[in-house]
Amino acid sequence: MNGPEPVLKEAVIRMYAAREEIHPREVKGRYAASRWACVWLTQVLFYGLPWVRWNGRQAVLFDLGARKFHLFGLVLWPQDFIYLAGLLIICAYGLFLVTTVAGRMWCGYACPQTVYTEIFLWIERRIEGNRSARIRLDRQPWTAQKLGKRGAKHLAWGAVALWTGFSFVGYFTPVRQLGHEALGFSLGPWEAFWVLFYAFATYGNAGWMREQVCKYMCPYARFQSAMFDRDTLIVSYDAARGDCIDCSMCVQVCPTGIDIRRGLQYECIGCAACIDACDSVMDKVNKPRGLIRYATENALSGGWSAAQVRRRLLRPRVIGYGLVFFAIAAAFSGALALRTPLKLDVIRDRGAMGREVDDGMIENVYRLQIMNTAEREHLYRLHVDGIATASIADEDLVELAGASTRAVPVRVRVQPGRAAGGSHPIRFTVSALDDPSLRVSEKAVFIIPK
Numbered sequence: 487m488n489g490p491e492p493v494l495k496e497a498v499i500r501m502y503a504a505r506e507e508i509h510p511r512e513v514k515g516r517y518a519a520s521r522w523a524c525v526w527l528t529q530v531l532f533y534g535l536p537w538v539r540w541n542g543r544q545a546v547l548f549d550l551g552a553r554k555f556h557l558f559g560l561v562l563w564p565q566d567f568i569y570l571a572g573l574l575i576i577c578a579y580g581l582f583l584v585t586t587v588a589g590r591m592w593c594g595y596a597c598p599q600t601v602y603t604e605i606f607l608w609i610e611r612r613i614e615g616n617r618s619a620r621i622r623l624d625r626q627p628w629t630a631q632k633l634g635k636r637g638a639k640h641l642a643w644g645a646v647a648l649w650t651g652f653s654f655v656g657y658f659t660p661v662r663q664l665g666h667e668a669l670g671f672s673l674g675p676w677e678a679f680w681v682l683f684y685a686f687a688t689y690g691n692a693g694w695m696r697e698q699v700c701k702y703m704c705p706y707a708r709f710q711s712a713m714f715d716r717d718t719l720i721v722s723y724d725a726a727r728g729d730c731i732d733c734s735m736c737v738q739v740c741p742t743g744i745d746i747r748r749g750l751q752y753e754c755i756g757c758a759a760c761i762d763a764c765d766s767v768m769d770k771v772n773k774p775r776g777l778i779r780y781a782t783e784n785a786l787s788g789g790w791s792a793a794q795v796r797r798r799l800l801r802p803r804v805i806g807y808g809l810v811f812f813a814i815a816a817a818f819s820g821a822l823a824l825r826t827p828l829k830l831d832v833i834r835d836r837g838a839m840g841r842e843v844d845d846g847m848i849e850n851v852y853r854l855q856i857m858n859t860a861e862r863e864h865l866y867r868l869h870v871d872g873i874a875t876a877s878i879a880d881e882d883l884v885e886l887a888g889a890s891t892r893a894v895p896v897r898v899r900v901q902p903g904r905a906a907g908g909s910h911p912i913r914f915t916v917s918a919l920d921d922p923s924l925r926v927s928e929k930a931v932f933i934i935p936k
């Protein structure tokens with residue numbers, strides 16, 4: 487068949503959309519105020535805690551070198567890892583509970599990614615101006631003015647990031663010592679690495695990555711929808727009201743750049759900036775607030791009142807998470823309150839079986855690892871029982887400073903003929919002379935040669 491040759495066209499199909507720079511508009515309102523309250527609260531705690539003193543030392547210190555964790559009056563050792571595990575489980579269930587009731591409340595208000603992005607955005611606004619000024623600056627060629635503004639912004643971001651990295655490392659190295667070393671440019675290699683690493687992560691995540699961390703990197707964002715149900719509070723647009731004037735303010739303030747009018751989207755971090763923006767628009771056009779509001783799917787579809795929404799709060803899923811949360815929290819608090827600040831490990835000297843010593847007694851040798859996990863020093867008495875005539879052949883008083891440990895070699899002797907040959911259970915007891923409640927026991931075996 488004759489005719490024109492078919493024209494072959496090539497089309498480039500992009501598998502990944504290029505990131506569009508998001509410049510969220512500043513928003514004011516009750517939810518923005520709550521978010522800033524969270525920023526202040528979390529950051530005053532995070533930056534301030536390493537500087538708090540307690541009994542002459544840093545109140546909160548993970549002393550990795552000495553393998554001790556100081557938490558105000560509490561000293562935790564590697565053996566107390568169970569408490570850390572308990573704390574993590576409590577946090578996880580707390581998060582599940584909050585998510586089931588109120589959706590991504592954690593993400594929108596208290597997650598470090600949100601908090602630092604908020605701080606970095608605040609700096610950006612102070613230096614580069616409001617949303618339109620920042621968009622204009624993006625499009626401008628590189629002039630001295632643009633260079634100056636961008637340079638100042640990155641310097642300020644860098645300073646906040648470095649201070650954040652320094653504060654983070656201050657939880658693991660005494661912060662005053664760290665401060666002196668940093669001022670004298672004499673930080674150790676590990677300290678310098680972690681300060682810079684944490685600073686770099688803060689600068690990168692809050693300055694550059696921003697919403698991409700929530701959209702692509704955060705694992706919690708992936709699975710939390712499994713905890714949602716039709717009674718979970720989410721930021722919702724009430725399309726049935728028909729009051730939208732299509733001003734796009736809700737989109738302009740959104741830190742993830744989405745339009746909440748299209749319904750619930752996985753990118754929404756529940757920050758409620760769109761609620762504040764829309765409420766202020768509704769005020770101006772004399773319409774009731776709440777065109778965008780916290781609502782549940784059931785409330786929106788059924789036109790429920792706030793009281794009806796509240797009544798659905800105590801549903802089986804919430805009660806389940808709540809019960810587990812409070813049970814674990816109670817068990818954790820109880821275990822912590824009843825914890826004896828004294829630990830004992832007994833290791834029998836396996837190199838030597840029972841042997842006969844000069845006066846004809848049978849002797850076994852042990853090593854007692856005694857840990858004083860209290861804040862102050864104590865004098866302890868060692869005692870052994872389990873076989874008649876068993877006694878300690880060494881000094882039976884041991885003094886230990888607060889938050890310290892000592893390995894004490896102990897020789898136990900038994901008169902021959904009072905017990906048959908073979909192994910016999912015995913028990914070591916360590917008790918503080920000045921506090922009868924400080925008392926621990928540990929089993930061991932005593933071997934009498936046959």
Ligand code: SF4
Pocket residue numbers: 729730731732733734735736737747763764767777778
């Ligand atoms: S801010 Fe409110 S009125 Fe404006 S576009 Fe968004 S939903 Fe509509």
Ligand code: SF4
Pocket residue numbers: 721736739740741742743744745746753754755756757758759760761
């Ligand atoms: S849609 Fe609203 S609540 Fe969701 S991230 Fe955007 S501004 Fe925040």
